[in-house]
Structure formats: C-alpha cells, structure tokens
Amino acid sequence: MREITYLEAVREAMVQEMRVNNDVFLMGEDIGIYGGPFGLTKGMIEEFGPERVRNTPISESALTGSAVGAALMGMRPIVELQFSDFITVAMDNIVNQAAKIRYMFGGKGKVPIVVRTPSGSGVGFAAQHSQSLEAWFTHVPGLKVVQPSTPYDAKGLLRAAIEDDNPVLFYEHKLLYGLKGEVPEESYSIPLGKADVKREGSDITIVATSIMVQRALEAAKLLEAQGISVEVVDPRTLFPLDEETIVNSVKKTGRVIVVYEAVKRGGFGAEIASLIAESEAFDYLDAPIIRLGGAAVPIPYNTILEQKAVPQIDDIVKAAQSILNKVTV
C-alpha cells in the first residue's frame, strides 16, 4: 500500500471531507498561502479558496468562539490552533461554551467542531509550545478527545471527528508529523472509542498514547530480544475510552505499564490506572500498576533536559524489566 506521512494523512482527511461536505471548513492562523507552521495546510487554500480556508487574525478566543457560533448554526468548522498550548487563550469557548451548550439548552442544538492542534515536546520549543494538556479536556463532560499515533489512525480518526456532532479535541503530535505509514487513498473512518492493539504479547500490557505508542513499540522490539513478550494497547481516543480492550489485555498479561507524555501527576494515565484497578482485571494483576509520565516541570529548552522530562524508550524498557522482577508467584 501507498505510504504517506502523518501530516499528509491529516491534510488528506480534511481535504476529502471538504470535497464532499460544503459545511466543513477550516479556520486558523497562517493556514492560507503560508500553509501553517508545519506546512500541514499547504495547497488547501488553492483548492478551496479563502472562504473555506479562513486565515484568521491571531485571536484564539474569537477563532474558537466563532467556531461555536457557526457550528450551532449548521456549519462543521475545523479549527487549527498552531500549538496546543494556545488552547489556554481559547479555554472559555471550549470548556464553558462548546462543551455545555447542548446540555444547558436542554438537549437542543449541537456544536460539531474539531479543534486540531499539535502537542508534545521533542523539538526544542520549550515551555510554552511543548505541553501535553489533553487530560484537562477529558475532565469536561461534553467534549471528546482524540490522540492518533499513526498516519493510518490520524486519517480515519479525523474523518470520524469531523463527522461527529460534538466538539472534539484532536491532538496531533509534532514529532509524529514526519512519521510514514500505510494509508489507503480512499476515505475511511475509525470510530471514536475503539482502542487498537498495536502489537500482541503475553507478558506485559503497555497502554500508551500518542508518541508513546511509537516508543512502546520500539521498546517492545528490544524486550522481545530479551525474551519478554509485550502487548501494546493504544486507546486512540481518551474519551470515549475503550475500557474493554484495556481490561481484556491486562487480564491476559497480568502486568500493566501506562505510558504517557503529559506530566505524570493528574495526567490521563492516572485515569487508565484507576479504571484497571476498579475493574475485574484487578484480580489478574501479578504486580502493581506502573505509570510512566512526564516529570513535574515545564518542558525545558536544552535538548538533554527536554528528553529527560518525558518517558523515552529506555525508560519503558527499564519499567518492563522492573515489573517482571516484582513477580510474586
């Protein structure tokens, strides 16, 4: 099959949806001729024109707020926020408006918005352009949160997000933009709320999100050479969350490591660990759950420090070795 990058997959999903649905349009800063800070929207204004590829002022509040108004009136806006950290200046519109309108209005109206935004560290952008704040939004009823880890998932999940009648936070990862993978040319959809077992294994379950899925897969290869069989589960969407696939995997392996880039404290991995502890999988655990998350620091600029701030392949390998040593049988 044809291979394209994660970035191209995101673009292709938008382009294909915009070709078949006139209500879908894109709003964001520098998304026109400039093509966005990562070149993701390159060529889109040429195909769809400035009406549907709307270059906006640097106004994250008006950008997200007007997306809410347009969505309420029947449009399906995709908002591109240049960096996911900028969501802090758009917070009211997402948390107090988009997420709550349908409930507050007694079940009337819908707000089908996709907020697409690159998150994560690893490119030296430091504290205000490198965060992973996705857990904030899983805490807000009314929102959905998606974190694709491969080009294939990015394309299919984005179509599902655009077709969804609710506000969806679509977290891309800067380091994944260049990742190549097999992606069908035709349009397809991956349902939100369906986890994917990225690798099957029998000794340890690693539940990982976003870039950590790729690191877990790399770690799994190294561990395989040591005779350790790792299963990698990618939830793909944090809400809705496919608890069943996670629980079944843990029941099978009896050991679980949860890996996420966000600050460990209060990150989404805590939710995953809790749901495992509360589930029937608890009785199958042969060792305490391990969480690997980011250090409780702003992402530093220096490359060595930046790498140290979030889990790396080596950290995952060590955690896997350690969880096996805790065997009590």
Next chain:
Amino acid sequence: MEKTVKSTLSNKEEMLELLHQMQVIRTFEEQVEKLFQAGEIGGTMHLCIGQEASAVGACSVLERKDKIITTHRGHGHSIAKGMDIGRMMAELLGRETGYCHGKGGSMHIADLDVGHLGANGIVGAGLPIATGAALASKMKDLGYVVVCFFGDGATNEGAFHEALNLASIWDLPVVFICENNQYGMSGSVKEMINIEHIATRATSYGIPGKLIDGNDIIQVMETVQEAVERARRGEGPTLIEAETYRWRGHSRSDARKYRTREEEAFWRKNRDPIALFKNKLIVEGIITEEDFAHLVEQVQKEVNDAVEFARNSPMPSIDSLENDVYA
C-alpha cells in the same frame, strides 16, 4: 428623524404591542424577584428592570429568522424575541416544561426555534459566538442577521475586541448592542473605562459606532433598524451603545453600596423607559391613560398565568441527569 418617528408612531396597534412587551418584561421581572424572595426560584437572578426599551426596541425590527444572543441579564431579550413567559418561568423554577427542561436556568436560557442562541453566564462570551453565527449566515447565504446584546462590563473583555475585529474584517452580518447600564456588578463605567463613550471603541475596528438613549424605544428602533439593514446588505457590523440604567442591584446579594439612592431615584423618575414611551403615546393622542391601565392589568394576568403554569409543571425526572451531554 422626526418624520421617521412620526410614521412609526402612527400605527396604534404596533405601538401598543411594544408597550405591552415592555410591560410584560417589567412585570415578569418583578414577579421573578418575588418568587426568588419567597424561595421558589433558586440560584441567583439578574433583573433588567429599567432596560426594557433596548430589548423590545431592538428585537422589534428583527425578522423571525434573525438571531439574538444575550447575557446573564437576558429575560427581557428573551421575551422580546418571542419566547413564551410560561416556559421561561418554568425554566426559572427548574421544571421539566422549561425551555431547557430545568437544566439551564436563568443564565443559560435559549430557544433556537425563535432564533435565541442563548443567554450566557460568562461576560463577553456571546460576542465571538454571535460572530460565528453571522459567519454561518454569510457562508450558507441564509440571510439572517445576528444581534448580540452585552453590557458595558463586557467591553473590557478580550473577547469583545477579538470578536469586533473579526466581524469587521469579514464584513459579517452582526449588530453589537452594548447596553451601558452604568455598572458591571459594582464597577461603574466611570471607574472602569477611561473614555467617555463605549461607542467610540468602534473606531478601533473601522465600523460605525452609535451612541443612543437606550431608554428611548423609538431611538433604539431606528438605530438598530439602520444597523440591521447595513448588516443585511453585507456591509458588516455596527456597535451601538444604548445608555440605560439597571434599577435593581447586580443580583440577589447586592446591597448597592457603590451608588446612591438619589442616583437611582433620578433614573426611575426621569428616565423610566416605559413611562417615557407611554407619555409620548398619550401626548401624540395614540393611547389614553385608560388604555395603559387596562394593559397593565392584562399583563399582570398573563404573568400570573405564567407562574401558575410553572408551578403546576413537573420536576424533571431524576433519570434525565445524564441525558443530552453528547449529541
């Protein structure tokens, strides 16, 4: 202007309807206050007594397809846009028959069917939403105009600036109506804004800014009409500052220590929008004092009926708690 006022004034039925709506708003609010004091309405309440002319005047020049967005102080706008006071009262009493099935309450009341896109509990939040609704009108060629109400306090929010700028550069069909009722909670405009008139802020966005007497319904109608026509022609937004006064405190807990009783009395005595309009109609020979007395009586009955409807309505089912979080 005189000619336009005269021609508007000549239709007795239309004039009586405007007066009727203003009186409904006032009586509704007075009733809400009583029910609140009696403990029948919970939470909090923000009354718009004294501001009836801007709500009724602005909505009277709109078509049904046009949209409005309002604020935490939005009962008047809701009534003026055609919402039923029985279902509004039911919402305030948290009943199943309320517009939001008791889940929204006063600060989140909405009725998309009449083009009411919601009150809002966040100051200034309605402006970007109105801008987006106007964008949809333009992109889908739907022909409606959005009127966005907000207070003087909202003009100090960043959302005000961002929304007006965006609406201006895209020539969107939206009319921004700032009801300057002199206070954002306890902060007076004199204390919080270092320019004389909020309307002059329009120059920052290259759009018309109009300062009007918000308690003169005819002035409101004429100004909003002009702004709506401009918006409908695709010429973009207008900022209107309607000067008015909030007779009551900000909400239930307000002891009004930040202003004098004399100031309040001045506005009530000299600038009561209902009395001003009624007197004008009497002077012009369009209605009589008896007509008005009859109207007041009629409105009281309507509001009493609304309260009865609300009181007799069931509470929402406990099972509805988790309904409608997602579409």
